[in-house]
Amino acid sequence: QVQLRESGPRLVKPSETLSLTCSVSGGSMSDMYWNWFRQSPGKGLEWIGYVYHSGSTNYSPSLRGRVTISIDTSNNQFSLKLTSLTAADTAIYYCARRGRSTSGWYQGIDYWGQGTLVTVSS
Amino acid sequence: EIVMTQSPVSLPVTPGESASISCNSSQSLFHSNGFHYLDWYLQKPGQSPQLLIYLVSDRASGVPDRFSGSGSGTDFTLKISRVEAEDVGVYYCMQALETPFTFGPGTKVDIK
Numbered sequence: 001q002v003q004l005r006e007s008g009p010r011l012v013k014p015s016e017t018l019s020l021t022c023s024v025s026g027g028s029m030s031d032m033y034w035n036w037f038r039q040s041p042g043k044g045l046e047w048i049g050y051v052y053h054s055g056s057t058n059y060s061p062s063l064r065g066r067v068t069i070s071i072d073t074s075n076n077q078f079s080l081k082l083t084s085l086t087a088a089d090t091a092i093y094y095c096a097r098r099g100r101s102t103s104g105w106y107q108g109i110d111y112w113g114q115g116t117l118v119t120v121s122s
Numbered sequence: 123e124i125v126m127t128q129s130p131v132s133l134p135v136t137p138g139e140s141a142s143i144s145c146n147s148s149q150s151l152f153h154s155n156g157f158h159y160l161d162w163y164l165q166k167p168g169q170s171p172q173l174l175i176y177l178v179s180d181r182a183s184g185v186p187d188r189f190s191g192s193g194s195g196t197d198f199t200l201k202i203s204r205v206e207a208e209d210v211g212v213y214y215c216m217q218a219l220e221t222p223f224t225f226g227p228g229t230k231v232d233i234k
Contacts, residue, residue, distance in 0.1 A: 045163075045171065045214060047223040060222040061123070094170055098218075106218065108161045108176030110183075115170050 002027040004095050004113035011119050018082040018118060022095030025076065029053050033098035034078045035109065036069060038091040046091075050098065051078055085120045092117050124148050124217050128226035134234045135205045143229045145198045145215035152195065152219075159219040162191055162200045165228075166211040174213075175200065207233055 008020035022034070036048040049059035051069040059067050063082070071078040082089060092115040099110030125148040135141045151158045162175040173182040175191040178198060188203045202209055212228040 044227050045165075045216070045225040047221070047225075058221050062222070099173075099176075106157070106159065106177060107180075108173040108182060108218075109163070109171075109216070110173050110176075112170040112172070 002097065002111045004097065004111055006093060006095050006113045006116040008093075008116060008118070010117060011121065012085055013122050014086055014120055016085055018080070018085055018089065018120075020080045020093055020095075020116065020118070022078050022080075022113060023076060024078070024097075029071065029073045029076060029078075031104075032100065034069075034071060035096045035098055036080045037094045037096060037109075039094070039115075040088075040091045043091075048080065048082075048093075087120050090118065090120045123222050124151075124220065124224050126215055126217055126224050126226040128213075128215060128229050130229060131227070133229055133231045135202075135209075135231060136234050137207060138204055140201060140203045141205050141231065142202075143200045143213050143215075143231075145193075145200070145226050147196045147198075147217055150195050151198075151217050158194055158198075159217060160191075160193065160198050161216045161218060162189075163214045163216060163225075164209075164211050165214065166208075169211075171214065176218075202231075205231075205233075 003025045005023045033050045035050040051057050051071045066083045068081040094115045095113045096109045097111040099107035127146045129144045158178045163171040165171045179191040215226040
């Protein structure tokens with residue numbers, strides 16, 4: 001069973017950089033897209049971006065310029081960095097896997113971490 | 123980006139009865155490979171979202187067959203037959219045709 005777990009600070013000051021790590025267990029990181037999502041308090045879900053196992057990335061235009069997602073397959077981890085934080089970045093951050101069948105077909109965002117609440121406040 | 127809408131916003135249901143949620147996209151979710159890239163997720167209270175349905179109608183592993191998806195183009199439906207108490211939560215549709223992936227605003231299902 002694949003499991004994902006987010007780790008990182010719960011409180012970050014405005015203008016600073018958020019760094020979160022997602023640890024993956026129970027499965028290989030190969031041939032998969034590894035995603036970050038967030039959910040502001042009481043709000044809906046927002047896709048932040050993904051990193052492929054090769055290291056290629058794709059980011060949401062609304063965050064491009066502030067976000068970097070990287071992967072460390074040797075340690076079964078991938079990470080999120082978000083710069084120039086404001087109160088609007090306060091949210092639960094989820095890491096998640098985009099699933100695929102053995103023949104490569106899309107199978108949804110099939111595994112999610114439990115989420116970590118990050119508060120941006122001085 | 124593709125804008126997703128859902129209705130209703132809130133859906134009180136009686137256990138044992140059926141329920142339907144609609145999802146619409148601002149453009150077709152049809153891919154040249156023949157599939158529509160539309161998923162359904164359920165977020166139970168205090169939990170992460172969980173995948174129910176992908177590619178319009180394929181149930182994720184372990185999802186009961188009470189859940190079914192249908193639709194094409196820009197109009198999609200999630201149906202829950204024989205609703206159970208454990209089905210309460212917020213249901214989201216999400217398009218995965220192109221980035222940025224985008225979600226509907228959610229439909230809150232609770233028990234009458």
